[in-house]
Amino acid sequence: MARVLLVDDDAAALDLRKVILEREGHLISMASEPDSARALFAETRPECVVLDLRLPDAEDGLALIREFRAAAPDVRIIVLAGWTLDLEGTPEAQMVNLVLAKPIRTATLVEALKSEPGRA
Numbered sequence: 447m448a449r450v451l452l453v454d455d456d457a458a459a460l461d462l463r464k465v466i467l468e469r470e471g472h473l474i475s476m477a478s479e480p481d482s483a484r485a486l487f488a489e490t491r492p493e494c495v496v497l498d499l500r501l502p503d504a505e506d507g508l509a510l511i512r513e514f515r516a517a518a519p520d521v522r523i524i525v526l527a528g529w530t531l532d533l534e535g536t537p538e539a540q541m542v543n544l545v546l547a548k549p550i551r552t553a554t555l556v557e558a559l560k561s562e563p564g565r566a
Contacts, residue, residue: 451494
């Protein structure tokens with residue numbers, strides 16, 4: 447069981463992931479925009495962040511990766527990306543543990559949370 451922060455601007459995706467991950471025993475917090483993600487990160491101190499890279503402002507996903515990694519070097523960061531090239535070659539690519547291509551199968555995300563932490 448882990449404390450997980452889900453960050454995605456797609457409300458339906460957030461709700462679905464929350465239900466499934468709670469069934470797996472995880473404690474879930476959800477944010478649909480960067481400011482609430484920052485507040486929840488500070489409040490809940492998650493062990494893992496599942497972050498949609500493409501938020502309304504394209505820079506927000508990358509900024510959150512930098513901020514979360516700086517605030518908590520041991521937090522696992524799993525990025526969901528429609529285009530993995532969005533992250534490729536950026537300094538933030540070295541700051542994430544895992545990148546999963548969207549659309550993401552729920553079973554893939556569940557397995558990713560069960561896997562051993564570590565840098566991808």
